[in-house]
Every structure is written in C-alpha cells, then in structure tokens.
Amino acid sequence: xxxxxxxxxxxxxxxxxxxxxxxxxxxxxxxxxxxxxxxxxxxxxxxxxxxxxxxxxxxxxxxxxxxxxxxxxxxxxxxxxxxxxxxxxxxxxxxxxxxxxxxxxxxxxxxxx
Amino acid sequence: xxxxxxxxxxxxxxxxxxxxxxxxxxxxxxxxxxxxxxxxxxxxxxxxxxxxxxxxxxxxxxxxxxxxxxxxxxxxxxxxxxxxxxxxxxxxxxxxxxxxxxxxxxxxxxxx
Numbered sequence: 001x002x003x004x005x006x007x008x009x010x011x012x013x014x015x016x017x018x019x020x021x022x023x024x025x026x027x028x029x030x031x032x033x034x035x036x037x038x039x040x041x042x043x044x045x046x047x048x049x050x051x052x053x054x055x056x057x058x059x060x061x062x063x064x065x066x067x068x069x070x071x072x073x074x075x076x077x078x079x080x081x082x083x084x085x086x087x088x089x090x091x092x093x094x095x096x097x098x099x100x101x102x103x104x105x106x107x108x109x110x111x112x113x
Numbered sequence: 114x115x116x117x118x119x120x121x122x123x124x125x126x127x128x129x130x131x132x133x134x135x136x137x138x139x140x141x142x143x144x145x146x147x148x149x150x151x152x153x154x155x156x157x158x159x160x161x162x163x164x165x166x167x168x169x170x171x172x173x174x175x176x177x178x179x180x181x182x183x184x185x186x187x188x189x190x191x192x193x194x195x196x197x198x199x200x201x202x203x204x205x206x207x208x209x210x211x212x213x214x215x216x217x218x219x220x221x222x223x224x225x
Contacts, residue, residue: 032211034213036215043202043215043217044157044202045215046212046213046215049211049212051211059212090156090157094213100162100164101147102149102159104156104158105156
C-alpha cells in the first residue's frame with residue numbers, strides 16, 4: 001500500500017534562516033506531488049505541484065521554492081524565512097490509479113520568530 | 114485565479130441535528146469536485162470525488178450532490194455525532210490531477 005511521510009513535524013526558526021521540509025511517497029511511482037500551506041484562519045493554499053522529476057509548477061510568488069530530485073521525493077525550501085511563512089504545511093500525492101483523490105502527509109507546523 | 118468558496122465558515126449543531134454545507138466553484142474547465150474531512154491533529158481525508166453533473170454520493174450518514182452547470186456542491190450530514198466535528202474542505206480539480214484549488218473550509222462542531 002502507498003504511504004506518504006513528511007518531516008519535520010514541528011519547526012521553530014528565526015527570521016532569515018533557511019528552511020527545508022521533506023516529503024517522500026512509498027508504494028507508487030510517478031505520482032503528482034503537491035505542497036500546500038494553511039495560514040492561520042485560512043484554507044489550504046496550493047504552493048507548488050510537480051508531475052515528474054525536475055518539473056515544478058509554482059502557484060504563488062513567494063520566497064519559497066520546491067524541488068523534486070527523485071520520483072518520490074518532494075522538498076520545500078527557503079533561503080531566508082519571513083514571519084509570514086509561518087503556517088501548517090502539507091505535502092500530498094495524487095492517486096491516478098485509484099479513486100482520483102489526494103492523499104496527505106502528516107503536516108509540518110512552521111513557526112518563524 | 115480560481116476561486117472556490119464555502120459557506121458557512123463555521124457551524125455549531127447539537128448531536129442528532131442534520132446539517133449541510135455549500136461549496137461553490139467555477140463552472141468552466143471543471144474536471145472533478147472533492148470533499149475532504151480534516152480532523153484536528155490529523156491529515157485531511159477524502160470523503161467523495163465527484164465528476165458528473167447530478168452526481169450524488171453517500172457514505173454512511175454523509176452524502177454529497179454536485180451541480181456543475183451552476184457550480185455548486187452540497188455536503189449533508191444526517192444525525193450529526195460529536196465525532197463528525199471537523200473542518201470540511203471542498204476542492205475544485207481542473208486539468209486532471211494537476212491543479213486542486215481548495216475552499217476555505219467549513220468548521221463543524223457537534224455538541225453532545
């Protein structure tokens with residue numbers, strides 16, 4: 001069966017520091033992968049999605065970036081965090097072979113101080 | 114920019130009450146409409162994925178309908194229970210599996 005993991009679960013970082021959140025999927029190949037963010041009191045905002053290795057689409061201009069170095073690995077990064085980057089980040093993958101639903105990781109809560 | 118809206122923003126009901134929420138989405142470039150339940154301290158989990166106008170889906174006490182021509186979907190919960198307390202999200206999918214746009218969610222609290 002397929003599983004998705006993301007880490008770290010919780011992160012407290014100072015403004016201006018770098019960020020790396022990692023997401024891996026097991027049990028499937030060539031999935032579509034997504035990074036979402038939930039800011040306080042708001043819904044899920046799509047940040048990036050990827051349909052294959054090295055293919056990244058950005059939905060929102062920001063100081064975050066994403067990379068997909070391997071088929072089942074998706075990384076969210078920043079060189080210098082802003083206060084506004086605080087939020088709950090979710091990685092997800094899309095099941096083309098099943099019911100066509102998104103499966104989400106456990107989430108990473110980022111607090112920028 | 115695609116806009117997906119949900120109402121109400123939050124809802125408090127008594128155990129046993131039936132309730133419903135609304136999701137509105139663009140009627141053009143539609144591929145599918147998703148409903149997810151997001152419980153506190155857990156990941157969102159899919160409830161329904163609907164693709165055809167007039168679709169109705171049911172899972173236990175929860176059901177959903179879809180109107181793609183006018184761009185709305187309803188989620189119904191019959192006989193609400195405290196374990197139904199969660200945020201219910203809808204998501205509009207266009208261009209098959211590339212772009213999922215979520216609404217802001219409806220937060221449901223069921224009081225015992």
